[in-house]
Amino acid sequence: MSLALAACADAWPSLDAGDPAAGGQATQPVQVSADAQSGSQSRSVGESGGQGAQTSASAQQSVSGGGSVAAASAVRETFVGNKVSQMEGDLNRLSNSVRQLNERQSALLQQTSSNADRYHGLIAEVTSRLQRGTTPGNPVLVDYWNRAQAELEQVAEKVPAMTKLSNDAADEAAFGQYLLNAVQATYGLSGAVDEDHIRLRRLEDSVHQQVVEIDRLLTDLSQDINRQNTYVNNERQNMTTLSLAIKNGDLYGTSLATRSFQQTENVARQAARQTQPQPGERPLVVIKFDRANVEYEQALYNAVSQALERKPTATFDLVAVSPQQGTAAQSALNSAAARRNAEAVLRTLTDMGVPASRVQLLAQADPQASNNEVHLYVR
Structure with missing residues (x-):
């Protein structure tokens, strides 16, 4: 009997072992009787079972509560979703650039219109004096002619600015086309959710709208540049004829070269x-x-x-x-x-x-x- 008890005692874990959580430090030995030891073990098992059940329930609540957060996070943070966010930032930059281009065009057109109005007002004053009759080489008319010439050159100086604006718009058009191609290519990427494709469709519509607006701006600028070049060349010829009229004190009218050009263009347009x-x-x-x-x-x-x-x-x-x-x-x-x-x-x-x-x-x-x-x- 004593041998059996000794064998059982050797099989049970020793109460003198150190606590692993204590970093290898030994604990004081505890001596209890057989009845107290069995009762303590029963209470320890019951308490640990209750704590384990509470811990398991808490873990289940944590998993069930955090699962929806993790799923929502996965929906928001897909690879395609990140690509869409980056392209939305590019779209904002493109939109700001297009807005600035339109503002520059409006400012140039307003300045050109103001210079042209002052130019034609001075030319009308000279023509009116010549129509009423005046002395040859009237210094007042010469001063009007010089001021009109300065206004015409101000109009001519806007043409290089329009050309620079057209080049900047062409750069933005190339970027807009690149962004549109990137958006369309993103549809083929795997790992996207439905919300990503909804954002892609909205982004594609917005980028397409910006591309169309830039194309329209380029067309308007091309026509404006061509029109302003023709206008400045014709008016310079008219100014040459007007200077001869001021010199002689007689009203002649527009330049013959300008009149011939206008007739040819009218016939070609028809x-x-x-x-x-x-x-x-x-x-x-x-x-x-x-x-x-x-x-x-x-x-x-x-x-x-x-x-x-x-x-x-x-x-x-x-x-x-x-x-x-x-x-x-x-x-x-x-x-x-x-x-x-x-x-x-x-x-x-x-x-x-x-x-x-x-x-x-x-x-x-x-x-x-x-x-x-x-x-x-x-x-």
Whole structure:
């Protein structure tokens, strides 16, 4: 019996062992009787069981409560969601840049209009004095002429500023197109949730709106630059004729070169509006926008310059051709993209020196076209 008790005593854990949580420090030995020891163990097991149940319940509550937070955090912080957040920041920067470009354009137009108003007011005063009759070389009229010349040069100085603004807008247009392509490419990334695609669709619409606004700004600036150049050149010739009138004290009128130019432009404008491409007619230039950054400028310049050499009064029809396929929404998107491409070609033509009055912008859908195209016809 004593041997059995000794064996059992050796199998039980020793009460003299050190506490592991105490970093290896030994504890004082505790001596209890058999009845007290068994009762203490029973109470310890019951208390530890109750604490374990409480701890388990607390852990379950913590897991169940934190699970929804973790799931919501996972929804908000996906890889695609982070990409969308970055692109939303890029969109804000693009929007601010477009707003600043519009403000600069408005300021330039207001300054140009003010200079032109003062210029024409001075010219009207000189013309009125000459119409009533005055002495040759009247110093008052000479002073008016000098002031008018200064106002005209102020208008001419706005043209380089408009060109600089157009270059800045072109840079933002390239960035906007890059951002639009990045947004569309993000749809194909894995690991996105429904909210990410909802944000992507909103972001795509906003970026597309900014791209359209920049394209419209570029078109307006191209026309403004062309118009201001023509205006300044004509008025300089008129000022030369007016100086001769002041010198002689007689009213002559506008410059003969300006009058001839205006008549030629009026005839070309009427001819451009009365003609349209006929079915089966061969275009002068076909530009296929089947990839990004199509380089067509040199070929377009060569074709148009040869056409103007053969016929200096030639006019042009610029047709935006879009593929007629897919749903109605897809056809509308193709038509809008083809028109933006045609407007870009029109800006290129005006930058090359072709008056905008000689170019008629048209649009049509072609069921045989596979990509957006721009056709240029000569008249």
